[in-house]
Amino acid sequence: xxxxxxxxxxxxxxxxxxxxxxxxxxxxxxxxRMAWFRQAPGKEREFVAGLLIGWHADYPYYxxxxxxxxxxxxxxAKNMVYLQMSDLEPEDTxxxxxxxxxxxxxxYRRNDYDTWGQGTQVTVSS
Numbered sequence: 001x002x003x004x005x006x007x008x009x010x011x012x013x014x015x016x017x018x019x020x021x022x023x024x025x026x027x028x029x030x031x032x033r034m035a036w037f038r039q040a041p042g043k044e045r046e047f048v049a050g051l052l053i054g055w056h057a058d059y060p061y062y063x064x065x066x067x068x069x070x071x072x073x074x075x076x077a078k079n080m081v082y083l084q085m086s087d088l089e090p091e092d093t094x095x096x097x098x099x100x101x102x103x104x105x106x107x108y109r110r111n112d113y114d115t116w117g118q119g120t121q122v123t124v125s126s
Contacts (some may be wrong), residue, residue, distance in 0.1 A: 002026045002115045004098045009120030012088055020083040020120060022098030028079050032104040035113060036072060036083045038094035038122075045097070047108040049083060061106055088124045095119040 008020040024031065035050035049072035052059040060072045071084040081098060099113035107113070 002028055002031055002100050004100060004115055004117035006096065006098045006117045006120040009096060009122045011123045011125060014089055014124055014126050016088050017086040018088065018122060020096055022081040022117060024079040024081065024100065030102045031100045033101050033107060034081050035099045035107070037097045037099060037110065039097070040094040045110050048096070050107065051081065052104065052106065090124045090126045093122060093124050095121050
């Protein structure tokens with residue numbers, strides 16, 4: 001079993017940047033892909049960015065609507081996954097969740113991930 005814990009959320013002005021962190025613990029060697037999702041009040045949880053974790057390289061992929069403003073990265077030695085966000089807009093206000101799955105392959109749906117963190121709130125002021 002893998003446990004995930006997000007941190008780094010907060011209040012940021014429009015146009016600002018923020019880096020979210022996700023600490024993974026437990027059976028992390030079973031993780032083949034990780035991702036960030038977000039959920040705004042009254043809306044569905046949506047995919048933000050994902051990462052396929054390989055033996056020799058990692059492969060990031062992004063939601064088309066956010067490509068260019070977000071970057072997902074991993075520090076394998078520290079079991080940390082990050083989401084760097086820039087040029088933030090009030091519409092980016094949401095709870096951001098880290099997710100993990102032992103299955104490989106690109107995946108964009110909530111049901112494609114087995115393990116979730118508790119979420120971290122990001123609020124962008126106008």
